[in-house]
Amino acid sequence: MAELGVKKEPDKGLPGLEGAKGGVVMRFAPNPNGPPTIGSARGIIINSEYVKRYGGKLLLRFDDTDPVNKRPMLEAYGWYLEDSKWLGSVPDEVVIASDRLPKYYEIARELIRRGGAYVCRCDQASFKALKDAAKPCPHRGQSPEENMALWKDMMNGNLAPGEAVLRVKTDIVHKDPALRDWAAFRIVTADHPRVGERYRVWPLLDFESGVEDHLLGVTHIIRGKDLMDSERRQRYLYEHMGWEYPTTIHWGRIKIHQFGSFSTSALRRALEAGEYSGWDDARMPTVRALRRRGIRAEALRKFMIDLGVGETDISISMDSVYAENRKIVDPEAKRRFFVKDPVPLEVEGNVPKAAKAPFHPTLNLGFRDIPAGSKLLVSGDDVTDLKAGGKLRLKDLCNIEIVAIDPLRSRVIGTDPHQAKEMKLRIIHWAPTDGVPVRVMRPDGVDTGIGEAGIRDDLDQVVQFERYGFVRIDSVAEGEIVAYFAHR
RNA sequence: GCUCCGGUAGUGUAGCUCGGCCAAUCAUGCAGGACUCUCACUCCUGCGACUGGGGUUCAAAUCCCCACCGGAGCACCA
Incomplete structure (x- = not known):
């Protein structure tokens, strides 16, 4: 009775793709001049999400046709594969443009034969002047035969x-100057990291990408709004060749609060200048x-899908990624004590020999023993506002009253957690003096301190340093844990 | 200079195609509370937006125009 009206369901997840019923072929097409960044992750995830949804094929295509300005890195090809997998x-298929120059040449020749392209011998500045004035250059009227001869001169070194x-x-x-007679190939004699000096004529993005999308049978293209004109340019090529252009979707630029705006090229320069320890430096916006750092792929996927594919330029915060990740990681992360900027604390009285602390507050993950004693360490952050007579609880150990401040001395006033609760004591964590030095690499700097010795067992695990945050134990060396x- | 695209709460996002179900969805954030031997997790409550102005219409976040703001292209870069 009540459901006569068709209630509009809020759209969940990504919007549908037009004409995707029978499956899709989509591609992610990076230039491998560095490892995938968070921005790349968006492209990888969204494309693959659509392929998962509609069925079809996901292509990874390396648009590595500029050996000079955006010179590819040999390692980066593998990085993209590795990070995509992660x-x-x-x-489903990997295509490398620099392997396929002969195909592009073939199409270039066909295009010339059809009168769809000409060899322009203007220098850059004078062509621009003509183009801005909407005037054809002297070479535009050359016959296909003349163009073919000149093309051969480009190829053979003349x-x-x-x-x-x-x-x-x-x-x-x-009327849009950006679309007038665009360059498809130029002569580059520099060596290419993958194919050396085998080729001296290289395609530009609009040609390479446009041709590949057709050759590979791509049905839907998702790309940045900055490439909108690319589609309009490429449509001329498609028209000359009698091809059908894929469906396109554009999205806006993405900025991340915590990282600002970044480009792979800029990151690469900073890295080479020694500002970072590597592409996986905690401060890097890379996958x-x-x-x-212990961010899970699932958290990233959920985040990216939630972002959607709007054309608005967006400025996002990592907070949402962190919130997703926290939910994933919280139920499995062991709790550990890590004391940042440790300050010694003397405790008089009957301090238990060891604390028996649960690995998780609610789940049954067992307990760990932390050796205690009359000398402990507490975090510098926790003692700044302490004063004599103040009381607090050392978590999982005992309740104390501060006796003196500098140096910090205290006495045991009980061990019962219920007592602490009744007295509404602040609860802080602590570390034994024989704990292990820990260095925490953060996006915003480095923290050092002492952690419980058991952290040595947690290599490669994501754990929660109580009252500090979630970390991934990256290395466990003799003197120091990183x-x-x-x-948080 | 020419051209193109966008503008829903702090940040994202749904709704805009086919105007009424929108006193506008969800997430995150923030505030308060419950739970808890962590400032985590979970749960509850609250805060918070249709850029502005015209127009069309019985009715506009949704359509049209203008303004303002933001982004992008006009490379022998991707």
Whole structure:
């Protein structure tokens, strides 16, 4: 009775894709000039999410056609594969543009034959001047035969870098100057990290990407709003060739509060200048850094899917990722004591020999013993506002009253947690003097302190340092444990 | 200069295609409370938005126009 009206259900997850019923072919197409960043993760995750939803194929395509300005890194190809896999987005097929130059040449020749492209020998500045004035350059009217001959000169070395480019004919009087006769190939004699000096004519993004999307049968393209004009440019190419353009979706630029805006190239420069310890430095906005810090792929996936694919430029906070991750990690993270900036605390009276502390407050993960005694360490942050006569509870150990401040002395006034509760004592954590030195690498700096010795058993695990935050134990060396900070 | 795109709470997001179910969804954040030997987790309550102005209409977050704000392209970069 009540459901006569069709209630609009709030859209859950990603919006549907137009014409995706029979399955999709989608691609993520990075330039491998560094490891995947959080921005890359968005592309990897969203594309793969759609493929999972509609069925079909996920392609990982390396658009590595600039050996100079955005020079590829050989290691980065593997990094993308590795991080895609970790993110739960294993590609069905991997394509590397620098392997496929001959295909592009073939299409270039066909395009020339069809009169869809010409070899332009203007220098950059004078072409721009003509283009801005919506005037054709002198080479635009060359016959396909002339163009083919010049193309061969580009290929065989008769023309030097800068002396000629192949341009796709569009509409030289188009009202948007960005679309007028764009360059498809240029001469580059620099060596390429993968294929050396085998080729001297390299395609530009609009050609390479546009051609590949067709060759690979891509049905849906998701790309940045900054590439909107790319689609409009490529449509001219598709028209010359008689191809059908895929469906496109655009999204806006993404900024992250905690990292600001970043580009792979900028990060690479900073890294090479020695500002970071590596691509997985805790301060890096890379997938591998997040992984090292103990962020789970599931948290990232959920976060990215929740972001959606809007065309608005967004400025997001890692807080949401952290909130997702906290929920995943909390039930399995062992609790440990880590005392930051330790201050010695003398305790008089009957201090228990050891604390029997649960690994988890609510789940049955067992207990660990932490040796105690009359000399302990507490966090510098916890003692700043202490005064003589003040009382507090050392968690899982005993209740104390502060006797003196500098140096810090106290006496046991009981061990019963209920007493502490009745007295509404503040509860702080502590560490034994024979604990292990711990260094915590954080996005915002480094903390040092002493942790309970049991942390040595937690290599590669995500644990919670009580009242401090979640960390991943990164290394357990003789003298020091290194932890990477995930979030509070 | 030319051209294109966008503007819902602090931050994201749903709703906008086919105007009424929207005194506007969800998450995160913040505030308060419950639980708890952690400032974690969980639960409850609360805070908080349709950029502005015109127009069309019985009715506009949704359609049209203008303004303002933000982003992007006009590379032999991706």
